[in-house]
Amino acid sequence: MSDMTVKDFAAKVGRDVPRLLAQMKEAGLKHTTEGDAVSEDDKRTLLTFLKKSHGGSDSDAGKNRITLTRKTRSRIKTGERGKTIEVQVRKKKTYVKRAEEEKPKAAEPVHSGPRQLVGDMAEAEAERKAREAREAEERAAASKAKAAEDAARKEAEAKAAAEPSLDTLPVSDDDAAPAEDMPPAPPKEGRTDRRTAPPKKAAAKKGRHEREDDREDNRGDREERRRGGGKKAKRAERRGGRRGASTQGSGKHGFQKPTQPIVREVSIPESISVAELADKMSIKANEVIKAMFTMGAAVTINQTIDQDTAAIVVEEMGHKPRLVKDDALETEVLDSISYEGEEITRSPVVTVMGHVDHGKTSLLDYIRKAKVATGEAGGITQHIGAYHVEDEHGGVTFLDTPGHAAFTAMRARGAKATDVVILVVAADDGVMPQTVEAVEHSKAAGVPMVVAVNKIDKPDADPDRVKNELSQHGVISEEWGGDTQFVHVSAKSGEGIEDLLESIQLVSEVLELKAVPSAPGKGVVVESRLDKGRGPVATVLVQNGTLRKGDIVLAGLHYGRVRALTNELGQQVSDVGPAMPVEIQGLDGTPDAGEEFMVVADEKKAREVANFRQGKYREVRLARQQKAKLENMFSQMGQGEVAKVNIVLKADVQGSLEAIKGALEELSTDEVQVAVVSSGVGGITGTDANLALASEAIVVGFNVRADASAREIIEREGLDLRYYSVIYHLIDEVKQAMSGMLAPEWKEEIVGVAEVRDVFRAPKIGAVAGCMVVEGTVYRSKRIRVLRDNVVIYEGELESLRRFKDDVQEVRNGIECGIGVKNYNDVQVGDKIEVFDQVKVERSL
Template identity: 60%
Template sequence: MTVQTVKNLSELVNTPVDKLLAQMKDAGLPHTSENQEVSDVEKQVLLNYLKRQHGEEGAGERKITLQRRKKTTISADGGKTVNVAVKKKRTYVKRPDVDEDVRAQQELIAQRLAEEQARIEAEKAREEAERQAAMEAAKAKAEAEEQARREALEQAKAAEQAKKTEIVESVDSNEGDDDLVSNSEKPQSERAVPEKKVGSAAPKSKKTAPKPERENDKPRGRHVDSKRNNRVSFTEDEEFSRRGGKSNRKLKKPAKQEHGFQKPTAPIIHEVALPESITVAELADKMAVKGAEVIKVMFKMGAMATINQTIDRDTATLVVEEMGHKVKFIDENALENDMLDSIDYEGEAIKRAPVVTVMGHVDHGKTSLLDYIRTTRVAAGESGGITQHIGAYHVETDHGMVSFLDTPGHAAFTAMRARGAQATDIVILVCAADDGVMPQTIEAIQHSRAAGVPIVVAITKIDKPSADIDKVKNELVAQEVVPEEWGGDVQFVGVSAKSGEGIDELLEAVLLQAEVLELTAVPSAPAKGVVVEARLDRGRGSVATVLVQNGTLKKGDIVLAGLQMGRVRALLDENGKSVKSAGPSIPVEILGLDGTPDAGEEFIVVADERKAREVANFRQGKYREVRFARQHSAKLENLFSGMGQAEVGTLNIVLKADVRGSLEALIKSLTDLSTEEVKVNIVSSGVGGITETDATLALASQAVIFGFNVRADASAKQFIERENLDLRYYSVIYNIIDDVKQALSGLLSPDLREEIVGTAEVRDVFRSPKFGLVAGCMVLEGTVYRNEKIRVLRDNVVIFEGELESLRRFKDAVNDVRQGMECGIGVKNYNDVKVGDKIEVFKTIEVARTL
């Protein structure tokens, strides 16, 4: 078989080598370089492929063509006939089943590939055998050298011992002689004896003995006769040691070493540990890939990110799984958990007072009930007569101490009611006898059940003439709150906040329920509890109302509350009086935190201020990273969602409130007013007075400033007046919600409605040289106006919409024609009016929309 290389074949067919290799690759041949050989069979395969590419696939195929001619006669009109000839031609192709050359070539290629693989395997086996043989030879050689070194060392030691023995014997023989002769006066033969013996061992050690491994393996220095001061010559090993280990002997060249790295034959699957948030660069490093690969995968998933961008755990999990690795979530709260585990809450448990939350619908008498119990006027001081904060009080009654939490009843304060239910032992559900069960009453029942807290129902306003206690009971039974007298487990007590009727019975019911619960606490333990409310006071800084649930909170304790920490500088009770400590179930205000914690956060007292600061900083960093990651994820998801849509009207607001709970309720209520066309954007929110920074931000973002129970300082007022900003103060949540509704309603586009004002029926059609086609009509309904739009209806189907050309009453042009009168109507740009058509006159009006 003739053999030829790819390069020779390219010169023969006058084709560049690169192009020829590409064609051979497309034909299924394994050639990749110009020096590879090409057989005749491979040439035939390439030729068949090129023929198929140039439309010559039929070459070598068997074809047969059949022709048929058929004559017919057609009879035409008049008795004539026409001869018609029809020719048909059809070609049949018989294709070969299998190309024998291609089959032979494929078998040859497979055989060559198998031979090449066998050759590669044999070469690898041979190299491995050679490497093993070389390692064995090197090991044997090293062992032989080590054995020779040890033998030389033993010989040197034996020679040294013999030399020492000879010197000792010489000294002993000279001690009895009166005529001592120095060694220098002895005959040359006698002096040379010891040097000859030592020197005779030196050549052996010079050839075989290497450097001693340990200091004690070989005597060092020189040997001197103590009697005669005779110097003894050094051995070669001693000379080696005396020179500091330096030798003139040439070191043997080490054997060639091979690195142990092997290219992995399969993808390596890593177990990637993911925290709450991580940057793209860190994620790529954990998977041992380049950052560009991670960015590419995220782009394919629909999220665009940069190398230094922080992503949240969920997004990182999707990326890791997409790239074929395993995910492992790590606990970043180890520092926090260690600190919490180090706090000892063990001690003697004693009975504690119950924490009672008063919940119910707005204006059902919750605060008035507490007002009577506390003998104060709390309700009179509330804006609009409604509670807008969580009030915390503890009172001493004839039946024992009770701590009360008064929650707002307005629909906007859902979160505050939920927090009240979570921090309490017993819930007093207030329901007015003259009003019955309302939406917030049902919501309070749901919060109590979710928290697993027992309920005591207080039916207020029983002294009113319209009071109906049975109606209230029936409505509460429908909510599965069944009284004890009806076979349930809930105590019902009728009370009046004005006369005091039923107050003692209510307190007895609460304390009875507390006895059943067996509430205990450890006063000697470090304090822990929940943050009820927090606000920013201009003179005192951050002020947080906390409820101690266990332990005792003292002045000077280090408190960690959510993201904030600090040392307690002062403790104040609900009346503003300073106290030194607060035990279990006691609500107090604390001063000294470095910020306003979120309402509902848990607070603890820790011993180490440094650890508390570390945990607070860690929580702040984690909160900030997770928030930024989620914000960016939201932007990525909504990047293209607004394209092609109409512009959305936005009301920007800078909101400041007096306490954290009211701020949360306002933000939720205002953002819930947003729709698809208009939305509320809270540019900035915070607790405390309105500052110049807030005003500057409002100017930059074109926002309205809302102050809820707070005021602007002097510099902020000057800036607001100078820049003519919109500043509004509110003290009742109803008013701010209503004003924002009106503002958003102004941003809504008005509805366009059509109003039919008149209908006329065409009775006859006339031709006018001046106006063209004129329809004589009778006004059936309403009034036909000259300047309004019309529609022409035929069989109650609109066939034309336009305007009137003219409206006449007899020969006079008029502006309108009323019902029951005849008129002539000229339709502008329409001349197909027929008798029986109806002309409908309508006008478009704009209707303002509201939320």
């Protein structure tokens, strides 16, 4: 046996390397690491030491023999009833080293002193020697069997050639030749030809010498089988010949049983079923269920388990877990994009915020030298506009956000996409609710602010009022020791515009805005819409890198190849650098405003990421809908049916659509709810009309119109179709419709009070109270309450109301009357009879 390392020796005897090194050190060997070589002398020294340490002697250590005792159990079935008998075979065999083997010696019992390591070493050595002996015997037996088979086949062929067979006999004397003149045909490989095979009768008539030879052969075969050869060796030899020359003549099969357990690396997602986990480990699901049951978790084959639990199970089964996140593909795609390169100074992105009608768009118009406000519906901005202007101070990109309360989310996205915020406040109006919201958005985004006090040319302008009111919200001017610049401007005359631009450039220089033009384009979606002629169109702001025509863009849930780039002037461009707005075409849908977009290299990967995001979005939306259904079910238990206003909403751009949906959903109350059953960007189609018909909804179009098919359905079915161009008009009308669906309130109104002065007894009526009307008017047809010491003791109706002997319908203040209370006779002097009425009050939101 050649030398081996300590690590190999430890693996062979089944011991840990540290423990084996410690034992070798105790035996006096100089092995310290697992790479040291172990010779045969080292092994004998270690074996001698271990035998001595367990009570053995030197003579025992010198013996080169090992005795193995083995037990084998098997079951056999006997008889027709299939009775099973268990058979146990005990074998004891002594192996002696070949160099010293002389004669077989009697089996001796194994010394009971050495522990498991000694036994393992000896057993391994004995098994190796026994295996070599068996292989040699099998090779010799196979060779002998093959030689005997060849000799028997040749003898049979010779006999067949000497004796005629039945097939070779002539049919007649005229047309048949003698049998000896016809040579036998060669036999086909793999089967015996009938013409060459010896006849059965001839085979039965063997001579005495032949029968003795057969008996001798049979005795030889039994002897060979006893020694491990015989027919088993022949069958093994034939199998080996079919499998190839590598195993021919060895008597072994081609399959080798693995000597060590197979350890697999199992990929585990965030959630996985028991069946899938078992399939990844290539084992039966029952094994996984048993393992989890022993760990204290009772599961079924189709049950889904979390990632941590699956990792514990995989480790318990002897495999290596590899945790995989669901967004691994998305993370891989995003991490593969490199934004490194030479940085340059870029233009600032400025967001204009403020209250409605404070002059935001008019101020931007003067800067851009364009009249944008004249084209806005209702005189207000309802979309986020992105514009780039160049002046002597450098380039500036402006984001114009709406000031109406419904566009809070749009203004918030504008603050997150910007570098500087210009807060426009009218000098004659002061700080308003949307002004405060703009301040909060700016602070939340951590963006520096420049306050533009507009309309200072008006007679009633008061800039100091603006400073005072903003200081209450934490915005302190530099004149008062703060860090916010206040610039007095006039969007009408242009006063202070240059000072405002200088302030913007000053703030941007302090921020040290940088970008890498050579990197792939990356930015934010400002707005998106569905154009009838061009398809989905998205307005994006490039924040870093360069966006080129033909790039693959991934924007939120959508992707596509950029077919065209259009700047704010409507001109086609080939590429767009940092801090520049542009309209792109080629996406497969309209991404939400505020979504990030990026340029990726592989269109296939972009499609996979977009599909993954859409799947996650559907799961989240479905979970929210289910949660809302459950919440509504529990909240409506024990209550009446809640009225609903169903709306099919279509808008021109995605930002307006989100703002309108948010505003309408906020109108819902416990009694009346607004349900937007469908919403989308683009014109009203026939599908929208059919959906409104099925859900009994109102069709609302914001800056869009219905096509011919939709108008036909709406006119034929009498659906309610309404167009709007100003958002607060839409909200007000929906609020009125909801108010009409509210249940009215009933309010009690006291119309008269009578004081009891005396009580009379009438034979047919009972107690009659003589009263004086002290307040209002007492009516016979209205309900009453009887009060004693200002405490209600009875509530009911009047049975009679008389003035002297006449029945009357009402008695006014200051007049005496007689009152009979229905079903109540315990009226006393001093009581008060209160007459009240219920008034219906219409409700509104």
